[in-house]
Amino acid sequence: MTLTASEGVYRSSLLLQFPWLDHGFGGRKAAKWPPERHAALVQVHGATVVTASEPGPQGEGDALVTSVPNLYVTIRTADCLPLLLVDPSQRKVAAVHAGWRGTVAGIPTKAIAAMGSDPSDVWVAIGPGIGPCCFEVGDEVAREFGASGRQCIDLFAYNRQRLIDFGVPALQIAGEAPCTKCSPDEFHSFRRSREAAGRMHAAIAIRP
Ligand SMILES: [Zn+2]
Numbered sequence: 001m002t003l004t005a006s007e008g009v010y011r012s013s014l015l016l017q018f019p020w021l022d023h024g025f026g027g028r029k030a031a032k033w034p035p036e037r038h039a040a041l042v043q044v045h046g047a048t049v050v051t052a053s054e055p056g057p058q059g060e061g062d063a064l065v066t067s068v069p070n071l072y073v074t075i076r077t078a079d080c081l082p083l084l085l086v087d088p089s090q091r092k093v094a095a096v097h098a099g100w101r102g103t104v105a106g107i108p109t110k111a112i113a114a115m116g117s118d119p120s121d122v123w124v125a126i127g128p129g130i131g132p133c134c135f136e137v138g139d140e141v142a143r144e145f146g147a148s149g150r151q152c153i154d155l156f157a158y159n160r161q162r163l164i165d166f167g168v169p170a171l172q173i174a175g176e177a178p179c180t181k182c183s184p185d186e187f188h189s190f191r192r193s194r195e196a197a198g199r200m201h202a203a204i205a206i207r208p
Helices: 100-105 107-115 139-144 155-166 190-196
Strands: 003-006 009-012 021-026 038-042 049-051 056-060 063-066 072-077 081-087 092-098 123-126 200-206
Touching: 021 081, 038 063, 049 107, 063 072, 063 107, 072 081, 072 092, 081 107, 081 155, 081 200, 092 100, 092 107, 092 200, 100 107, 100 139, 100 155, 107 155, 123 155
Parallel strands: 038 056, 038 072, 049 063
Antiparallel strands: 003 009, 009 021, 021 200, 063 092, 072 200, 081 092, 081 123
């Protein structure tokens, strides 16, 4: 397990190697990111990447990029995968929301393109989301993943492979995280709780 939990926030050992970075995946106990330094999107399960230069609402989109120090780019999820990206050579970061639609649309690699990064420079941590144990889909969604009929889809593996195919070194991807639906004490899950599900906040920032 490459995620370590402290006070309800899960941090990736892969990203902790960068001392100038602050990051984490919130769990059921809400993570407290500084509200006055917080940039957020209206998420629409699309593939639009937005670049943030100041705190506050950033419009519609599903990936938020910044190079501004002390600005927390944030993403809310409950089963969809949160991905946190960093390019140390350019000191740019991104927070990405990838449900099955965003996964199929390749939003993590679109975020790398929007960062203007060489994929070989990018490090990625994938946070808690719905696992292949619980993400059963019908034929229509399965076909989007090159399968057919009722299937269990592994969004973690699919996103990881897509990043590798794009040129991100496998050793720079922390691609395993707990299943949100399987861990009711730790995580919110839309598939488990439906409309009553809360949301978890993932964030990344360049320290001032
Ligand atoms: Zn599960």
